[in-house]
Amino acid sequence: MRLLNSKIGRIVISVALVFTLLVGVGGSIAWYKLFRExxxxxxxxxxxxxxxxxxxxxxxxxxxxxxxxxxxxxxxxxxxxxxxxxxxxxxxxxxxxxxxxxxxxxxxxxxxxxxxxxxxxxxxxxxxxxxxxxxxxxxxxxxxxxxxxxxxxxxxxxxxxxxxxxxxxxxxxxxxxxxxxxxxxxxxxxxxxxxxxxxxxxxxxxxxxxxxxxxxxxxxxxxxxxxxxxxxxxxxxxxxxxLWNQKLHKDFALHWDGLETSLTETTIAGAIG
Known part of the structure; x- marks a missing residue:
């Protein structure tokens, strides 16, 4: 406690606060310029x-x-x-x-x-x-x-x-x-x-x-x-x-290799990949 009340202690606290502030500002700018969606x-x-x-x-x-x-x-x-x-x-x-x-x-x-x-x-x-x-x-x-x-x-x-x-x-x-x-x-x-x-x-x-x-x-x-x-x-x-008239392909052999018969699974797989 005595150290914190001393001149050196106050300087250390001030430097720490300034450093924390700079890190916070820098982080905010980085988020805004690189990651803000x-x-x-x-x-x-x-x-x-x-x-x-x-x-x-x-x-x-x-x-x-x-x-x-x-x-x-x-x-x-x-x-x-x-x-x-x-x-x-x-x-x-x-x-x-x-x-x-x-x-x-x-x-x-x-x-x-x-x-x-x-x-x-x-x-x-x-x-x-x-x-x-x-x-x-x-x-x-x-x-x-x-x-x-x-x-x-x-x-x-x-x-x-x-x-x-x-x-x-x-x-x-x-x-x-x-x-x-x-x-x-x-x-x-x-x-x-x-x-x-x-x-x-x-x-x-x-x-x-x-x-x-x-x-x-x-x-x-x-x-x-x-x-x-x-x-x-x-x-x-x-x-x-x-992508139209997909219902007309129900129960067909689907995908390039014909190994899929579910229209729902084919549509989901196409959307994913």
Whole structure:
């Protein structure tokens, strides 16, 4: 007690209080800038299907502003002009995001994918018509394999560094000094690491036939990436399916291999993986 009442004791207490305050403020800023979650909501069920978050942003998404400028910074890894639309992704006029992509703030704006990416069809009666969009249809033009390779090739490129990425972001977004610091030392390095890991996780694709437009290998990513099983050489490429009229498939041999007959279990398994 005598020590606490002494001059040295008061100094120690003051330093401890200041340190605690700084830790608290720093922790609050870190939470706000890196982990704070802001819910998203769309009034229209169709818009929610096309753009609403399914929770993929935190674990499978990318920083939104970084993702937005990748086609500008690395166009050579896309199949043609038009940015993400060159991969068969549909972008409605006036919308911030292409169909099948979500934007959600988890500390900072992040991008994720939605079910609509593989399950939205389009058609037009003439070449000049604006495409008519059919939610829950099959995305017969989407090049999923090309999208994965685009992202992984960007991550492997030596230009994928803070200077190059921040310069690209500056064309579309004026980041604050704190945000620039976080992007330079945390967000961009961690994103590069994740994209390099993406390349490794999907290296098995190079040993299989090309999946083609509107097609996907639904089970190999689950086996090799999620479950960590050894590469067994199997080929499971299949068409992206429409989601309508599912009752017509009741009691059918379902899934790619026909080993599932429960429509409910098939739907749940598809939603999970």
């Amino acid at each position: 802001v819910p998203t909501y769309y009034e229209s069920p169709a818009d929610h299907f096309k753009y609403g978050s399914i929770g993929a942003e935190a674990t499978q998404g990318l920083p939104y502003w970084l993702w937005m400028v990748l086609p500008r910074l690395f166009p050579e890894y896309l199949p043609g002009a038009g940015g993400y639309t060159s991969l068969g992704i549909t972008w409605e006029p006036g919308e911030e995001l292409p169909i099948g992509f979500s934007k959600k703030t988890i500390g900072f704006p992040r991008q994720g994918i939605t079910c609509a990416l593989c399950h939205t069809a389009t058609y037009h009666k003439t070449a000049e018509d604006v495409p008519t969009i059919i939610p829950t249809g099959a995305s017969s033009r989407f090049n999923l394999q090309g999208y994965i390779r685009f992202l992984s090739n960007c991550g492997e490129d030596p230009r994928f560094n803070a200077d190059y990425i921040l310069a690209g972001i500056s064309y579309v977004r004026n980041l604050s000094l704190l945000d620039k610091f976080l992007y330079r030392y945390i967000i961009i390095p961690q994103t590069k690491k994740a994209l390099v890991e993406l390349q490794d996780s999907f290296a098995w694709m190079d040993k299989r036939p090309e999946q083609g437009l509107g097609r996907i290998a639904p089970f190999n990513p689950v086996k090799f990436v999620v479950l960590g099983l050894d590469d067994d050489g199997t080929i499971g490429n299949s068409d992206m399916m429409p």
